[in-house]
Amino acid sequence: MGKTTKKSGNKAPRLDREVYETELMRLQQELVEMQEWIRAEGRRLVVVFEGRDAAGKGGAIKRVTEYLSPRVAQIVALPTPTERQNTQWYFQRYIEHLPAAGEIRLFDRSWYNRGGVERVMGYCTPEEHRRFLAQCPTFERMLIEDGIMLRKYWFSVSDAEQVARFRSRLADPMRRWKLSPTDLESLTRWEDYSRAKDEMFVHTDILEARWNVVESDDKRSARLNMIAHLLGSVPYRKVEPVTLEMPERPASTGYQRTDRSLLHPVPDHAAQVARQEGKPVRRLAREDMS
Template sequence: MSEDFSSAPPALVEMIRRELLDSYDEELEQELEDKRLETIDGVPGAHGELDRRFYFRELLRLQHELVRLQDWVQHEKLRVVVIFEGRDSAGKGGVIKRITQRLNPRVCRVAALPAPNERERTQWYFQRYVSHLPAAGEIVLFDRSWYNRAGVERVMGFCTEADVEEFFRSVPEFERMLVRSGIILLKYWFSITDEEQALRFNMRIMDPLKQWKLSPMDVESRRRWEDYTRAKEDMLARTHIPEAPWWVVEAVDKKRARLNCISHLLGQIPYGEVEHPPVHLPERVRHADYLRAPIPDEMHVPDRY
């Protein structure tokens, strides 16, 4: 239950209002960043955009529902795994940012594993992913997952075709085992067109703040577009199972993709309201013999703004 501020001093109410507005600025900054990418060097957006007010209103509404879902997951001790897959620059990171933006990082965390090291390459393929699975009351978002084997590893020749075939034999049973154990498993594929990926890559090349996102592997993936397409089609056909189906997000329009994905995710996990006891701040304890020690001037960060 929220604190009642009807009797609070106007100055306190104004401070709280400013803090709330500041918390929303993070989303505004991300929106301005997207806008800058779409217009940099005179390159216009590739499609009609959602009304900005509608987008923000819906995003905040969905984020409020995500907080309610988070409370339910904690209360019911659920274990949730959400997999985000797709081509480079398909928008996986953008939707993950919006999902986690207002959630507790101790409840909802992101697993984005680097390339396996020498030791991990000798382990059972799924072993390094298992350690990131959720405990009771946790949500884990996989920014890429064990499906690396069916995508980049296969296309780039980092594994053999025998490895790929073993993966396709194993992954349905692995996921059925996860579901039988009580884990809620959701799998999203973010789909963009050849033209849209080319546009996004070119915008990153032109933007000095985004160039770090383009690795040599990403650049090579442009040349192998059709190889990735064949690998994706094979993956979806062979791992789309009733216990853990794939859901395809049309992601050419980033804002619609974010809203559609979050809305769909919320619809896959039945959740209710969790009652919280009212929160009241206690009076601060004051000690007459306490004097605050001064902080030396050289320890202060300069006020440049």
Template sequence: MSKKDKKPEAQAAEAAPLIHTIDEKSEKKKKLDSKFYEKELVKLQVELVKLQEWIKAEGLRVVVIFEGRDAAGKGGVIKRITERFNPRICRVVALGTPTEREKTQWYFQRYVANLPAAGEMVLFDRSWYNRAGVERVMGFCTDEEYKEFLRSCPEFERMLVRSGIILIKYWFSVSDDEQERRFHARVEDPVKRWKLSPMDLESRQRWVEYSKAKDEMFAHTDIKQAPWYVVNGEDKKRARLNCITHLLSMIPYQDLTPEPIKLPKRRANMLGYVRPPKGEQTLIPEKY
């Protein structure tokens, strides 16, 4: 059949650029068994608690950056990492739009204020790389501000590493088809709709622009002292297990799990304490 004889839809399909990727379209794998996933996740979370105790004991300062496209799975991994952690040791930083005052500050200033002290781990759910991604693509920064970021970011990160901070950077990669599927899932789920912002919908229309911005970002900031580690995010469960496994491999740690505590017998009520009647308290309705 000649091109002339083909239907318009078929011609359009041939002409359309293929942008499936992880940033190539990932090979589909068999779905991970849920029981196996849960079992492996619990094992990894036990190790994360050991890592937590080591960070506290050794006074380490750890920064982990999570970047990637919208709906790539960053939040899901962060949630599984922090589920068993002590929030006083590990905290999540997800900064919103800068205030008018922050816009006049040194670009990295508001991120520096959230860096860890000794014995802390900070997980950045998006980070200073906003300038190389959304700000660049959406035109929220000038060309000069963008170029200055690409120049200064590697030096800023080398400075962090020289100061003793352990800096680990993850990029979650997902295909356009999978991102579209997850967007639709969020639309259909009332408890997930908050995850879709007008900015997410706009970025959906600019897949290629974001791809180019990511490539340029990697070219300048994938440095020896703080390399980018790419996580295949096509399968959420695999991505979580793979990312946590890699994170654990990045920080040598020892098992400092506290020994089991033997609870002493409770002392008898020697003070004659009498609990006030429940009728004097305001109880919530017991609907369940």
């Protein structure tokens, strides 16, 4: 796929933006085709996104779902478990979010929290962690035996790139919400997370549901690689769309729109900004609006 763009400092070169955007659009068109096949055939797909903080999981999920129907493809990003959920079987709260026929579920972190964050930060006991590693392969085999297509992606990022992304988020008020004290503490526990991930892979990288590692120091390449792999792993085919025709608008029956003086329109902020920039404002005739 060709060209890369060098960045200043020690950062790895990034895939050329034009190459990235062209291929991303092509892959997103294929994702729509995959969605329509899943919907038409009543299939079920679960995609698990895991990896270190700031490894690029959220950006990849955003590009996967950008043109998909929110009724078909939904993101599952669960909050901290409640007191009641902490007394349930560990996998129980994830089960209710699994897809029905014709649906896709993308887990922005998943049951693998127990193998990573909970293990390293001491949020679960050693016995709970041991039980998770023993039960997880059986749980996933049960999903697959029932017909669910399960795909697991681990986004791998270098320590230097993670630090750079954390610093960028700290300085950006639009993205600062992505950081938590737990995220920042992960910087001091890099090797602990590495050991936890290695142990988790030993137990859960099963033939039926392999871990697919996405090198993500270059986010553009990571997104293309992950989406292309997903598409290549699902045996979808093109589903011919239903033929639609625009109907003729019927003649008016005398309806009169409500007098605009009775309505409460929002202020025209767009026109104000355009005037400040010295740009023309295009207006629609009122009779064309409803």
